[in-house]
Amino acid sequence: MSIRSRWLMISVGLGILLNPLNSSMVSVAIPRLQNVFHLDFTVVSWIIFSFYIASAIAQPIMGKASDLFGRRRIFLSGLVVSFTASLLAPLSPNFGWLIVFRIVQSIGTSMMVAVGMAIVRIHITEKQATALSVLSIFLSGAAAIGPFIGGVIIHWWGWPAIFLVNIPFVVTSFLLAWKHIPEDDPSTISVARNMSFRKWFDLIDASGVLLFTVGLVALLVGLLSAKSSGQISFNNVIVGLIGFVGLGAFVRHELKAKAPFIPLRTFAKYPAMTWINVEFMVVNLLFYSLFFGLPSYLQIVRHVSEFHTGMLMLSLGLCSLIASPIAGRWIDKSGPGPALLMSGMLMTLGSVWIVTLDQTSPVISVCLALAAFGISNGLNSVAMQAALFRSSPKEIIGVASGIFNTSRYLGTILSSLLISIVMGDNFSFEGFRVLGMILTLIALSLVFINWRHMETGQLHES
Numbered sequence: 148m149s150i151r152s153r154w155l156m157i158s159v160g161l162g163i164l165l166n167p168l169n170s171s172m173v174s175v176a177i178p179r180l181q182n183v184f185h186l187d188f189t190v191v192s193w194i195i196f197s198f199y200i201a202s203a204i205a206q207p208i209m210g211k212a213s214d215l216f217g218r219r220r221i222f223l224s225g226l227v228v229s230f231t232a233s234l235l236a237p238l239s240p241n242f243g244w245l246i247v248f249r250i251v252q253s254i255g256t257s258m259m260v261a262v263g264m265a266i267v268r269i270h271i272t273e274k275q276a277t278a279l280s281v282l283s284i285f286l287s288g289a290a291a292i293g294p295f296i297g298g299v300i301i302h303w304w305g306w307p308a309i310f311l312v313n314i315p316f317v318v319t320s321f322l323l324a325w326k327h328i329p330e331d332d333p334s335t336i337s338v339a340r341n342m343s344f345r346k347w348f349d350l351i352d353a354s355g356v357l358l359f360t361v362g363l364v365a366l367l368v369g370l371l372s373a374k375s376s377g378q379i380s381f382n383n384v385i386v387g388l389i390g391f392v393g394l395g396a397f398v399r400h401e402l403k404a405k406a407p408f409i410p411l412r413t414f415a416k417y418p419a420m421t422w423i424n425v426e427f428m429v430v431n432l433l434f435y436s437l438f439f440g441l442p443s444y445l446q447i448v449r450h451v452s453e454f455h456t457g458m459l460m461l462s463l464g465l466c467s468l469i470a471s472p473i474a475g476r477w478i479d480k481s482g483p484g485p486a487l488l489m490s491g492m493l494m495t496l497g498s499v500w501i502v503t504l505d506q507t508s509p510v511i512s513v514c515l516a517l518a519a520f521g522i523s524n525g526l527n528s529v530a531m532q533a534a535l536f537r538s539s540p541k542e543i544i545g546v547a548s549g550i551f552n553t554s555r556y557l558g559t560i561l562s563s564l565l566i567s568i569v570m571g572d573n574f575s576f577e578g579f580r581v582l583g584m585i586l587t588l589i590a591l592s593l594v595f596i597n598w599r600h601m602e603t604g605q606l607h608e609s
Contacts, residue, residue: 152271155266168293168316175294175301176306177191178442186242198253203557207261208356297457369384409553438520441517460517469525483531488598488601
């Protein structure tokens, strides 16, 4: 790989790591934000919801936008948006403004993730597989060490530091990207300039995006408000109905749209691919329920500092990073089936271990659950991708990858919803144990399903 290609890799890598880094650092900050803004656990959970909803919507839109306005331009614009959000978020006068800047930050970082892989595919022609694997390390590594970084900087500098820490990455990436990412094709940009707003809205399926956003947010607000108040009020019912109607209208719209935001017809046409996405959603529901729930358990229930919580969470990230390359070699030989079965068994073990914890258990003992989930995440990150490639025809692999990422975000949103419903206003030891029981049942169902798939040969190497 040439020197120029390496600098291009570094400039892109420093940009795309911001999305997973910022999504994971906040897991350690939730108790601190709850105290600073005097909020209950349900309300503060929107710091997670907002980021993932915005990412799920922004990434496919920005992928389409890059085809029109140029990938270099979208990447650099994403860095500017991220810089602005990271600078202003610590100045938020209240939690509402913090959510606004969190959404802006999510959009900015999503702009880079949406085009980063494409920039590398187009401009690095030698050892392309190696280059893409390096970018995957930037993405997975940032997510894995996010809680550790968040715990350390919050302990020493407070919650605003989890936003300010982005600035050196953003500035460095911008300077390198400005110099090393090649200019966009002028003919492509000129076509975009002549495109009408109506055509642009049709291309990104603005109506579908609006229906999806309104439906999902309204449904979440209705469910969380009912749980927080402890009773189902008329307003809760109305908001929930708006959510259901919005999502129903979204499904109807997507089935008719020429360029749908989420191509629902693809699910019906390729059932094997559909099942992989459903399983990936459930896997992320399990993983992120622990990922976001355990730091709050350590800090609120066990009174562990942010610093030591970050240190403990590091075991999850390290196990995930170590397991991924081992999983790759295993899956090359045996197919994704055995790895997915082992992953389900490990998540079951970790979930059962959560249930067995009591308020006097040694804090270090949570590392067993973290290690089990970390190894399972390393297995899943490779096995689910391999299963997707096997189940998706080559001519729609781009669409399949986009749906796959959407499934990841939906699983993450569901994990936050599950934690909020189980915990209500206050994070408690009893709620954490109930969460462990629910995760155990879900993990056991995954074990059974993957075992059945292996028995019928659906996940064997083709």
